[in-house]
Amino acid sequence: MQNKVGIAPVSGENLLFLTDDQLRRGIEAMFFAYRAFTSDPDLILADMDYGRAHHRALHFVHREPGLTVTALLDVLGVTKQSLNRVLRTLVEDGLVESRVGLRDRRERLLFLTEKGSALERRLSETQRARMRSAYRAAGPQAVAGFRQVLEAMMDRDTLRQFKALKDLSDPT
Amino acid sequence: MQNKVGIAPVSGENLLFLTDDQLRRGIEAMFFAYRAFTSDPDLILADMDYGRAHHRALHFVHREPGLTVTALLDVLGVTKQSLNRVLRTLVEDGLVESRVGLRDRRERLLFLTEKGSALERRLSETQRARMRSAYRAAGPQAVAGFRQVLEAMMDRDTLRQFKALKDLSDPT
DNA sequence: CTTATTACGTCAGGCTTGTTGACTTTCCAA
DNA sequence: TTGGAAAGTCAACAAGCCTGACGTAATAAG
Numbered sequence A, B: 001m002q003n004k005v006g007i008a009p010v011s012g013e014n015l016l017f018l019t020d021d022q023l024r025r026g027i028e029a030m031f032f033a034y035r036a037f038t039s040d041p042d043l044i045l046a047d048m049d050y051g052r053a054h055h056r057a058l059h060f061v062h063r064e065p066g067l068t069v070t071a072l073l074d075v076l077g078v079t080k081q082s083l084n085r086v087l088r089t090l091v092e093d094g095l096v097e098s099r100v101g102l103r104d105r106r107e108r109l110l111f112l113t114e115k116g117s118a119l120e121r122r123l124s125e126t127q128r129a130r131m132r133s134a135y136r137a138a139g140p141q142a143v144a145g146f147r148q149v150l151e152a153m154m155d156r157d158t159l160r161q162f163k164a165l166k167d168l169s170d171p172t
Numbered sequence C: 001c002t003t004a005t006t007a008c009g010t011c012a013g014g015c016t017t018g019t020t021g022a023c024t025t026t027c028c029a030a
Numbered sequence D: 001t002t003g004g005a006a007a008g009t010c011a012a013c014a015a016g017c018c019t020g021a022c023g024t025a026a027t028a029a030g
Helices: A018-049 A052-062 A067-075 A080-092 A113-140 A140-153 A157-166 B020-047 B052-064 B069-076 B079-093 B114-138 B139-155 B156-164
Strands: A096-100 A108-112 B096-099 B107-114
Touching: A018 A052, A018 A113, A018 B020, A018 B052, A018 B114, A018 B139, A018 B156, A052 A080, A052 A096, A052 A108, A052 A113, A067 A080, A080 A096, A080 B052, A080 B096, A080 B114, A108 A113, A113 A140, A113 B020, A113 B156, A140 B020, A140 B114, A140 B139, A157 B020, B020 B052, B020 B114, B052 B069, B052 B079, B052 B096, B052 B107, B052 B114, B069 B079, B069 B107, B079 B096, B107 B114
Parallel strands: none
Antiparallel strands: A096 A108, B096 B107
16 A cells, blocks of 8 residues: 555656655655645635635636626536526625526626726736746746646546637647 | 637647637646545544545655654645644644754644554555556656646646645656 | 743634525526 | 526524634743
């Protein structure tokens, strides 16, 4: 079970990067990096009455204007009751507009207002700045590896969701 | 602001990986991957009366047996009231042992019991299995890039904390 | 030997974000 | 016309975070 350093690798290759200690370091790196990754938006959101859930909703509505509540529910992986609370405040505060569907009038199509766009831009810019700086420091090859490992960590359905999002520029 | 594809890179290099769209994809990959990353332990924890906070405490106590409450507080980045609730249940349930410090009797040194070790192992093994599979699929070079980008995403203090943890096998 | 500081624990109260369950309204499609 | 999907609502609850205030024990500083 404890695949310590020094024990011969299973195959002929060098599999030192698969030792339990290396895996543990990876797990910890994910924990710390994710915390840093969310810290910038959290600071901005804390001033308003919003939280991380509002940011996520804004992000995906921005990304796919006119997506339905169900689609958003699916991508966020929460219950509609939970999302509804968040969405209601965003609509009340004039950040998100909810239009009745054209094809199917039961559906609600979600759009960002000018105000909503402005907040989304402000939030995501801090996050992109951090990402940009990390990408630049690590270089293109490291970025490719970063993306490869993250995708390999997702389970089938999550990966399908991720790929289903419009990929504007990624030729991978 | 919107550094679209097709606009000439700032320097002479190919900086396509730094476009806003690429950065957005990275941000989304982090979101989805982190969710997948925590899903396995969450399933196990849901059966018991424990949550993610308990897992984190178990992880770091396992990693550094005998660490003090303050040190744990520091690495987790939460308030002592929040940690105390978690720690109390873990001690009551016989997963964590809290011994009075030898050098300084105000300090409480934290250790996992046999039972605590067993749960920690069970939780972390699911997470390592996912990480192992992702690492194996992506290959050593991708893993190196993954780690590079994650570390570059951390801010100074977080990186210091991360590096301060005993690095048993990483020669980076 | 006081006094201040540190480490820890705890009580009280509040917030966000998630959950189940039950119910209604609206609307498409068989 | 009727069944069922989509959306929204109300209620109740829990995890997990927070701040503020207070108490105790032990060390450090004067």
